Amino acid sequence: DVVMTQSPLSLPVTLGQPASISCRSSQSLVHSDGNTYLIWFQQRPGQSPRRLIHTVSNRDSGVPDRFSGSGSGTEFTLKISRVESEDVGVYYCMQATYWPFTFGPGTKVDIK
Amino acid sequence: QVQLVQSGAEVKKAGASVKVSCVASGHTFTTDYMHWVRQAPGQGLEWMGIINPSSSRASYAQNFQGRVTMTRDTSTATIYMELSSLRSDDTAIYYCIWGRYFDYWGQGTLVIVSS
Numbered sequence: 562d563v564v565m566t567q568s569p570l571s572l573p574v575t576l577g578q579p580a581s582i583s584c585r586s587s588q589s590l591v592h593s594d595g596n597t598y599l600i601w602f603q604q605r606p607g608q609s610p611r612r613l614i615h616t617v618s619n620r621d622s623g624v625p626d627r628f629s630g631s632g633s634g635t636e637f638t639l640k641i642s643r644v645e646s647e648d649v650g651v652y653y654c655m656q657a658t659y660w661p662f663t664f665g666p667g668t669k670v671d672i673k
Numbered sequence: 674q675v676q677l678v679q680s681g682a683e684v685k686k687a688g689a690s691v692k693v694s695c696v697a698s699g700h701t702f703t704t705d706y707m708h709w710v711r712q713a714p715g716q717g718l719e720w721m722g723i724i725n726p727s728s729s730r731a732s733y734a735q736n737f738q739g740r741v742t743m744t745r746d747t748s749t750a751t752i753y754m755e756l757s758s759l760r761s762d763d764t765a766i767y768y769c770i771w772g773r774y775f776d777y778w779g780q781g782t783l784v785i786v787s788s
Contacts, residue, residue, distance in 0.1 A: 600775060602718075609768060609778040610718065616774075653718055657774055661734040662708075664718040 563587050563656050565665035573673045580641040582668045584654035589634045591658070598657035601630055601639045604667075605650040613652075614639065646672065675699045675771045677779035684785045690757040693782045695769030702750040703727035706773045709743060709754045711765040712781075721767075724752055759786045 564587040574580045590597045601614040612621050614630040617637060627642040641648055649672060654665040680694040695707070709721040722733035724743040731743040737756070745752045752769060766781040 598774065602775070609781050611778065612775055621776075655718070655775070660732065662720040664720065667717050 562661055563590075563659050563663050565654055565656055565663050567652075567654060567665040567668050570666060570668055572668055572670045574641075574644045574670060575673050576646065577643050580644050580648075580670060582639045582652055582654075582670075584632075584637040584639070584665050586635045586637075586656055588659075590656050591634065597633065599630075599632065599637050600655045600657055601628075602653045602655065603648075603650050604653065605647075608650075610653065641670075644670070644672075675777040677769055677771055677777060679767075679769060679779040679782045682783040682785070684787060685759050687759055687761060687786055687788045689759050689786075690755060691759060691784050692753055692755040693767050693769075693784070695752050695754075695779050697750045697752070697771055700771070702745075702747060705771060705776075707745075707752050708770040708775065709741075710768045710770060712768070713762070713765045716765075721754070726752060756784075759784075761786050761788055 566585045568583045590599050597617050599617045602610040603613050604610040613624050613628055614620055618630045629640050631638050651667040651669050653667045676698045678696045683691050685691050703726045706723050706725055708723050711719050721737050722743055724731040726745045729745055733741050740757050742755045764786045766783050768781050769779040771777045
């Protein structure tokens, strides 16, 4: 199975400051069709996860443009340009290139 | 916009089975895959398997092979996830998700397994 790791696992941030989460996979996530199926989810406290970004860098409808995804191969990053209070929660990366699909352990973002 | 409404919380004894339902609306039910993912209390996300509502074909994660069955009813746009031989570590929130790439999530169903 593809192992997904994230760092840091805990990220205290100051409101209005940027934040960055790293996600690494144990093998390249480039699919045979040429796409890279790396997905980011946000889970706010007490809520279901919500998809933020798919195929590395494509932001979902309704997701603020302060969220951005980048990366390739085995290394990926989720960036929040200016953290707002509603961004508190746990962020997961997930690979959907290989079965079984696997998630990272999550990064907890809270306000300092 | 897709809406997924799951069945209510369940409390089961160890060794029993549970069947969770997920009703989809706001899209054509058979146009994309659906998944089940679970989350143990205070823990991360674990993918359980995928079903093609059009063909009813399902594939399961190795960890759940032999214990999980995913089915669908096209007449009611409902998918089901049945987990058997329940253990205490199956206590979790179970989510259904619409879309090959996990587009929309249900509200989750809490399953508590007591010994």
